[in-house]
Amino acid sequence: MDLTNKVVWVTGASSGIGEAICYELTKHNCKVILSSRRESELLRVKAAMKISEENVLVLPIDLEKTNDIESWITKIIEKFGRIDVLVNNGGISQKSLVGETTEEVERKVMEINYFGNVALAKAVSKIMVKQQAGKIVVTTSILGKFGLPFHSTYAASKHALYGFYDSFRLELKKDNVSVLLVSPGFINTNVAVNSITGDGTTLNEDSPAQINGMKTNVFARKLVGAIKSDRNHIYIGSKELLSIPFKTFFPNLFYSIMLKLSKGK
Numbered sequence: 227m228d229l230t231n232k233v234v235w236v237t238g239a240s241s242g243i244g245e246a247i248c249y250e251l252t253k254h255n256c257k258v259i260l261s262s263r264r265e266s267e268l269l270r271v272k273a274a275m276k277i278s279e280e281n282v283l284v285l286p287i288d289l290e291k292t293n294d295i296e297s298w299i300t301k302i303i304e305k306f307g308r309i310d311v312l313v314n315n316g317g318i319s320q321k322s323l324v325g326e327t328t329e330e331v332e333r334k335v336m337e338i339n340y341f342g343n344v345a346l347a348k349a350v351s352k353i354m355v356k357q358q359a360g361k362i363v364v365t366t367s368i369l370g371k372f373g374l375p376f377h378s379t380y381a382a383s384k385h386a387l388y389g390f391y392d393s394f395r396l397e398l399k400k401d402n403v404s405v406l407l408v409s410p411g412f413i414n415t416n417v418a419v420n421s422i423t424g425d426g427t428t429l430n431e432d433s434p435a436q437i438n439g440m441k442t443n444v445f446a447r448k449l450v451g452a453i454k455s456d457r458n459h460i461y462i463g464s465k466e467l468l469s470i471p472f473k474t475f476f477p478n479l480f481y482s483i484m485l486k487l488s489k490g491k
């Protein structure tokens with residue numbers, strides 16, 4: 227896909243991976259819609275993009291408020307007339323033992339990471355089907371491929387995205403709409419700091435995995451490269467990605483090693 231002049235909607239654009247994707251997209255002369263809850267942060271990103279007013283729209287959204295989706299789409303269509311790419315990236319992590327996690331927290335993580343994400347893609351796909359063209363990009367995680375202690379609900383939400391989009395991709399193919407699932411490893415963002423704990427409070431604590439993770443600009447360059455290609459799926463990260471073939475080919479050994487590693491926590 228040639229990205230020149232394409233209309234790209236990025237969720238989670240106020241920080242981390244989504245912010246870096248917005249900067250990378252400006253190099254490809256895209257028209258960009260920036261979405262997340264914090265309008266002030268979206269405006270900061272917009273200013274840093276140095277993009278002309280006619281090519282950008284700041285559109286605050288809350289993925290827990292799926293009843294508002296049609297009004298968000300109307301605003302985009304009024305300004306740009308179409309949506310070529312949805313980068314469905316906004317999300318939240320969770321850090322708490324299963325026994326210490328309330329059902330309310332489990333539902334909140336699923337609302338944002340799964341139900342909000344899917345509702346947005348369903349609504350945007352209708353526009354793309356009418357256009358007979360489009361691409362839905364979804365940020366999952368390597369924790370969409372295996373689980374870890376303290377991350378049960380987060381891992382469940384990311385596993386669920388795989389099940390949904392591997393199916394939806396096949397339904398959309400006939401209408402020339404494609405789905406790219408992106409599975410980051412450890413990326414240097416505030417995702418751990420912004421995690422919610424078992425009682426719903428914000429963790430406010432960073433993790434060595436994120437501190438030492440891939441830089442967001444490197445991630446964004448690889449992701450935008452994948453958007454331009456015909457790929458269905460991409461892992462982006464560093465040596466942590468070895469966990470994927472290791473789990474696939476040696477699942478018992480994988481879980482006994484994970485058990486040993488997690489006993490230190």
Ligand SMILES: NC(=O)c1ccc[n+]([C@@H]2O[C@H](COP(=O)([O-])OP(=O)(O)OC[C@H]3O[C@@H](n4cnc5c(N)ncnc54)[C@H](OP(=O)(O)O)[C@@H]3O)[C@@H](O)[C@H]2O)c1
Pocket residue numbers: 237238239240241242243244261262263264265267287288289290315316317318319338365366367368409410411412413414415416417418420436439
């Ligand atoms: N960093 C990693 O190592 C890593 C690894 C695997 C997967 N991921 C995934 O990558 C995506 C981006 O995360 P990140 O690492 O860039 O972390 P981040 O810096 O915490 O970014 C999360 C983004 O999601 C937005 N968001 C959170 N709740 C929202 C809601 N209810 N409605 C709308 N937007 C919401 C946040 O903006 P507001 O607060 O302004 O709403 C923010 O822009 C997430 O889906 C995450 O699960 C990250």
